[in-house]
Amino acid sequence: MSDFMELVKLCQGHRVYIQTHNFPDPDAISSAYGLKKLLEVYGVESKLCYDGRVDKLSASKLLDEFQMQIYPYVDLQKDMKEDDYIICVDTQKHGGNVTDFVGDEVACIDHHPTFVPMEYKYQDIRITGACATLIAEYYAKMGHEPDRDTATALLYGLKMDTLQFSRGVTELDIEMFRFLFPFCDHEKLARLERNNMEFDDLRAYGAAIESIELYDKTGFSCIPFSCPDALIAILADFILALVEVEVAVVFSYREDGIKLSVRSEDPKIHAGNLLHQALLDLGNGGGHAAMAGGFIRQDKVAGLGNYPRDAIRNLFLKAMESL
Secondary structure (H helix, E strand, O other): OOOHHHHHHHHHHOOEEOOOOOOOOHHHHHHHHHHHHHHHOOOOOOEEOOOOOOOOHHHHHHHHHHOOEEHHHHHHHOOOOOOOEEEEEEEOOOOOOOOOOOOEEEEEOOOOOOOOOOOEEEEEEEOOOOOOHHHHHHHHHHOOOOOOOHHHHHHHHHHHHHOOOOOOOOOOHHHHHHHHHHHHHHHHHHHHOOOOOOOOOHHHHHHHHHOEEEOOOOOEEOOOOHHHHHHHOOOOOOOOOOOOOOEEEEEEEOEEEEEEEEEOOEEEEOOOHHHHOOOOOOOOOOOOEEEEEEEEEHHHHHHHOOOOOHHHHHOOOHHHHHO
């Protein structure tokens, strides 16, 4: 663990923005919020920011429940300066799912593997089930009890990103769950965890089911219409739940390109490495051993030929042979 006071001293006297990955999920939002609240203890003010949309119902519920303020980049572009400080949380610069903002990315707190090495003035990059775990550990190590809202938000982010402690869990995740549990509002937590699907989501589920193709233990599903990032990830989990599937690849066509989500329960197939290798010449992406996300920009889609669905499937099957 890095010394949190180094981050505090680095940020003092500067305008600070805490940036999540694009289309932030509950783990990214709760981690950014928890960091903001802890920096305030030391007199450092900051703004939460992101690019894209908050398009996951669970993330919207989190923002509403605690009245969190997180700013889209379009609302900050006129005011943000090159010498403003940016702390990347739950993401890394050039990580494939984060926009390069005007400010200076001086710090990074993330739980994902690094695919594009960068130098930061402060960094804490460790593989855990959730980024919220790293933020919770700062509170524990610094001797600060998080308020009920912060503890509840962090606990929710932790549970969501580990799929209720069934995915990518480390001992530190369990330890921080134990730390946060006494401080959280259990009624709010239960409310957040209920009813996280919308009626319109069923159309995407139907498309995923109708299009599924199985190659050995790998399941491929194509959504022929635009689908939110978060829902594509949920559908990948859904496909992975099939007994016959150990690796799931789900992708959605959009006006700006093709969004992909990968899940793996095969210990020999690292989802992040698989996605990175498959999209090496066409797009970008990465992630954990169990889950990853990526994107092919529209100007690269032509490189897939007349049958992009078949081309994507073949890219992944070829990448799996090399891993």
